[in-house]
Amino acid sequence: EDQVTQSPEALRLQEGESSSLNCSYTVSGLRGLFWYRQDPGKGPEFLFTLYSAGEEKEKERLKATLTKKESFLHITAPKPEDSATYLCAVRNFNKFYFGSGTKLNVKP
């Protein structure tokens, strides 16, 4: 069964405390893995697309990596403004599968 699982469901960090979010997937015919950030009451905002194992993308304090079974979103020295829900999605030939998200709270 095609599915996407994100862990942990929630994560509390102190400002400056680096950590990683996980997205594991079982999807046949991967055509892309996507990371989004969602603030409360708003639509998801696109962060990264990864297409093949070994690929990495970076943006400010965020770095996304991809293996054949999972992706990690590494957050280095997070700030309170990084607090949000981070969604992972994968696409196969004709469908998107979304994870349930990781809610990140960064305390000052």
Add this chain to the structure above:
Amino acid sequence: DVKVTQSSRYLVKRTGEKVFLECVQDMDHENMFWYRQDPGLGLRLIYFSYDVKMKEKGDIPEGYSVSREKKERFSLILESASTNQTSMYLCASSPEGYGYTFGSGTRLTVV
């Protein structure tokens, strides 16, 4: 930047009303989607469209219909709103083979 615009941020409707949610994208994307998002249930696909006048059911189409008369506009219709349709509704668009751009969402409350 691609923009996906949803006509309302907040809506309050009465049970039994017919409700229209409008979505417009400005980048000539072929594909458009409607999702609803609920706590603990994540994003669930209601309907999608790959071209003008074409529509496909998603995972939870019951109680909804859609219309795509122009490429840039995709409307979601609640034929007779019910309280269990209270939710955040998200529209998205994408070019063929790529990821989504989402709108800012419509928070619908049915009373």
